[in-house]
Amino acid sequence: MPPKGKKGKEAKAPPPVKGGAMGPPPKPKKIPPPPACFSPEDLAKFKELFKAHDEENIDKVPIEAIPLMLRKLGFNPKTAEIKQLYVQFLEDDLVDTVEYHEWLFMIEAKMGWGDDFELAVTKAFAALAHDDEEVGLADFELLRTELENWGEPLQEIEFVDWIRLAIKDKTFNVEDGTFNYVKFIENMNNKDHRYIKEPINFFKLDQKTLAEMAMKKAAEEKAEEERKEAEKKAREEARRQKMIADGLLPPD
Known part of the structure; x- marks a missing residue:
């Protein structure tokens, strides 16, 4: 017969098991809206370019494609600027892909740099x-x-x-x-x-x-x-x- 719980107190839920076997799933990441400065035509152009480099169709592009993608938009990104974009918009220095919303904010930042x-x-x-x-x-x-x-x-x-x-x-x-x-x-x-x-x-x-x-x-x-x-x-x-x-x- 299982032991009775203490009176007046709710029994504590068991701690979640590491590894995801138990416990609620992680909340999905909330994707921020695109920068307000972009028109629907701009977003369509940026999306088309993004999809062209998303060769695996995973809604991500390889990080090494970003300089080329920016040049295709007419920019002339410097090496230091590319590094700054990665630091500013990617989660950490181990990330090797870029998501669409991150791509949009990189474009906005590059435009703001003159x-x-x-x-x-x-x-x-x-x-x-x-x-x-x-x-x-x-x-x-x-x-x-x-x-x-x-x-x-x-x-x-x-x-x-x-x-x-x-x-x-x-x-x-x-x-x-x-x-x-x-x-x-x-x-x-x-x-x-x-x-x-x-x-x-x-x-x-x-x-x-x-x-x-x-x-x-x-x-x-x-x-x-x-x-x-x-x-x-x-x-x-x-x-x-x-x-x-x-x-x-x-x-x-």
Whole structure:
């Protein structure tokens, strides 16, 4: 016969057995809502990219995919920024996957770190350097020619300083004349104080000016292409009308 419980007191429940054999299951993790700054269109784009890298279909992506995913959104994440995102949004340093809500908050954080300006400058340099594939390398003399004729023209003395800095931070290869403008922009954003007291401001070319300069150049080049295409169509039509007049083609 089992022993009676003490009067006036409820019998204590047995302690849960370790390992999950007994006791209530752990409460499911409450997923926070997406950042309010994102529109439905933004979320659809972010979700599509996330699913494309969720190869195992487990609603998680490998942690090593995050830098590539951010680049596909047009960002230029630095190694230190990637590490900060992991520290800020992942549970611990042993996690090797990223969940969708964590991915969204990483995007929001990266947007808040001002990458848009750096991206605009990088794309502007790509346009000015005729780097259509955006590999990040430019012919330095070609870039010099463009910068001497667009925006607020640079002077020769300013290029002397530019070359000195580019050689010092190993972004200008003197042997083949290539210039790693992506690395140069990153270095200048991070380490202006190492070289001169005041920010170099891209040698008269601040982010907005340089971006506007590239957009203006692209617009003018597009207008020129459209003009040439219109002239080509006009010539073809004139030729067709002449052939109709000569009886070589039936009239419309």
